[in-house]
Amino acid sequence: MKIAICQMNIIQGNIDYNLRNAEEMIDEAVRNQAQVVVLPEMWKSGYDFARLQEHVESIDGPTRSFLSQKAKEHAIWLIGGSYTMEQEGQVYNTSLTFNRQGELVNVYSKLHLIGLMNEDQYLARGREYTTFDLNGHLASVIICYDLRFPELIRTYAVEGASILFVPAEWPVQREEHWLALLRARAIENQMYVVGANMAGQNENDHFNGRSIVFDPWGDVVCEAGTEPTILYAEVDLGLVESVRKAMPVFRDRVPNLYRL
Ligand SMILES: NC(=O)CCC(=O)C(=O)O
Numbered sequence: 001m002k003i004a005i006c007q008m009n010i011i012q013g014n015i016d017y018n019l020r021n022a023e024e025m026i027d028e029a030v031r032n033q034a035q036v037v038v039l040p041e042m043w044k045s046g047y048d049f050a051r052l053q054e055h056v057e058s059i060d061g062p063t064r065s066f067l068s069q070k071a072k073e074h075a076i077w078l079i080g081g082s083y084t085m086e087q088e089g090q091v092y093n094t095s096l097t098f099n100r101q102g103e104l105v106n107v108y109s110k111l112h113l114i115g116l117m118n119e120d121q122y123l124a125r126g127r128e129y130t131t132f133d134l135n136g137h138l139a140s141v142i143i144c145y146d147l148r149f150p151e152l153i154r155t156y157a158v159e160g161a162s163i164l165f166v167p168a169e170w171p172v173q174r175e176e177h178w179l180a181l182l183r184a185r186a187i188e189n190q191m192y193v194v195g196a197n198m199a200g201q202n203e204n205d206h207f208n209g210r211s212i213v214f215d216p217w218g219d220v221v222c223e224a225g226t227e228p229t230i231l232y233a234e235v236d237l238g239l240v241e242s243v244r245k246a247m248p249v250f251r252d253r254v255p256n257l258y259r260l
Contacts, residue, residue: 001135001235003036004029007211009200009228010169012046015055019044019066029230030074036134038196039081041144041167042093046202049122056084056091059107064096072102077134081167081196082110082143090124095141095167097132106132110143111152117169117204119145129155137162137237144168147181150188151260157189158250162216162240164189168197171205178210186214190243190250192221192235199228216243 006025011017022043029037044063045055057063063083071078078098085094093113097106109126113119129152131140140156140163147153147166156164164185170178178195186193192215199209213221213233224231244250 001036001237002032002034003038003194003213003233003235004032004034005038005194005196005211005213005224005231005233006040006043007197007199007209007224007227007229007231008040008043010040010043010046010198010202011200012202013048013051013055015044018046019063023066023070025230026070026074026076026078029232030076032230032232034076034232036077036079038079038165038194039167040196040198041082041169042084043081043167043198044083047117047169047204049118052084052091052122056086058086059094059096061085064104067096068098068102068104071098071100075100079141079165079167079196084123085109091122092126093119093123093143094126095143097141106130106139106141108141108143110146112146112149114145131156131159131161134163135237137240139163139165141165141167144170147178147185150185153185153189157191161189161191162237163192163194163235166193166195168195169202169205169207170197172208173205175208175210179212182212183214183218186216187218188249190216190247191240192216192237194233199224199226216240
C-alpha cells in the first residue's frame with residue numbers, strides 16, 4: 001500500500017491558498033500512484049483563532065464535499081487532516097476520513113486540546129475515540145498533541161489497530177519530542193505510525209515538517225526534511241501481525257495490575 005503524506009505549507013487564514021495547495025498535492029500524489037493520502041492538522045485555515053467564526057463549518061460543509069469528491073475522483077483513501085467544525089453548538093478540531101468511493105468512514109475530534117496553543121480557549125474537546133476499516137485492517141487517527149497520551153493509542157492497539165495516522169501542526173521547538181513520541185508509539189504498540197506535519201510559519205510558531213513513517217518494529221520507513229513536500233511510504237500491514245507474533249507484548253501485559 002502506497003501512502004502519500006502531504007507536508008503542506010499552511011498559510012494562516014488563507015483558505016483559497018490552502019485549498020489550492022491541498023488539491024495540487026493530492027493530485028500529484030495520485031499521479032505518483034498513492035493509494036492513501038494524508039493531510040496535516042488544521043490545513044484549511046491554520047491556527048487562525050482570531051477569525052474562527054469565519055472558518056468554521058458544519059460536518060456537511062464545503063470542505064467535506066471537497067475531500068469526498070477528491071477521494072472518489074481518484075479512488076483513494078483520504079485521511080483529511082483536520083479543520084474546525086461545528087457540531088451541536090460546539091467547535092471541534094475534527095478529522096474526516098473518506099474511502100475510495102468518497103464515503104465518510106471516520107469522524108474523529110481531537111480529544112486532548114493544547115493550552116500552549118490556546119486550543120482550549122476556543123475549541124471543545126472531542127468525546128470519543130474512533131477506528132475504521134482500511135482494506136481489512138483496523139486503522140485510527142489521532143491529532144497532534146494526542147500523541148502525548150499513550151493511553152489513547154494503547155486503547156486503539158488493544159482493539160487491534162495496525163496503523164495510526166497523526167496529522168499535526170507540531171512546532172520546531174519540540175521537534176525531538178515529535179520524532180521520539182511517534183517512534184515510541186510505534187514500538188510499544190507494534191503498529192505503523194504515520195506522522196504528517198506542516199512545514200512553514202504562522203504568527204506564533206515555526207513548523208519544521210519532519211513528517212515520518214515508522215513501521216511496527218520502530219524502524220523508519222521514510223522521512224521528510226523541513227521543506228514542504230510529499231513523502232511516500234510503502235507499507236505492508238501484514239508486518240504488524242508478524243512483529244506481534246515475534247514479540248508478544250500484548251499477550252504479556254498484566255492489565256489487572258495497572259491503575260490507568
Ligand atoms: N497542534 C498541536 O497539538 C501541537 C502539539 C505540540 O506542539 C506538542 O505536543 O508539543
